[in-house]
Amino acid sequence: MDVTVKEKTDKKLKLEIDADLAFINLLNDRIWEQPGVKFSAYQRRHPYVGRPELVVRSSNPNKTIIKALDHIIADCQHLEKKVNRILK
Helix, strand or coil: CCEEEEEECCCEEEEEECCCHHHHHHHHHHHHCCCCEEEEEEECCCCCCCCCEEEEEECCHHHHHHHHHHHHHHHHHHHHHHHHHHHC
16 A cells, blocks of 8 residues: 655645545544544545545644544454454
8 A cells, every 4th residue: 555645734645545445535534533633535636547535633633643543443443353363
């Protein structure tokens, strides 16, 4: 998964992320759960060409995205434990 910084300021971060829209949507949802988020959205300029771009505006967009990713990882680990218990 490639990530390119398209724009970066103290309050805004725009990333181009080579990932499917399901993951980008999940990340966007988790970003909105973080405190201090003013704006978060993604777009793909064309459905078949180009990569999704995620724009986040917050008091600290770097920290906001990292916290959102940490929550996704924790959710996946929790699900993995539950599935392992069921399948053993």
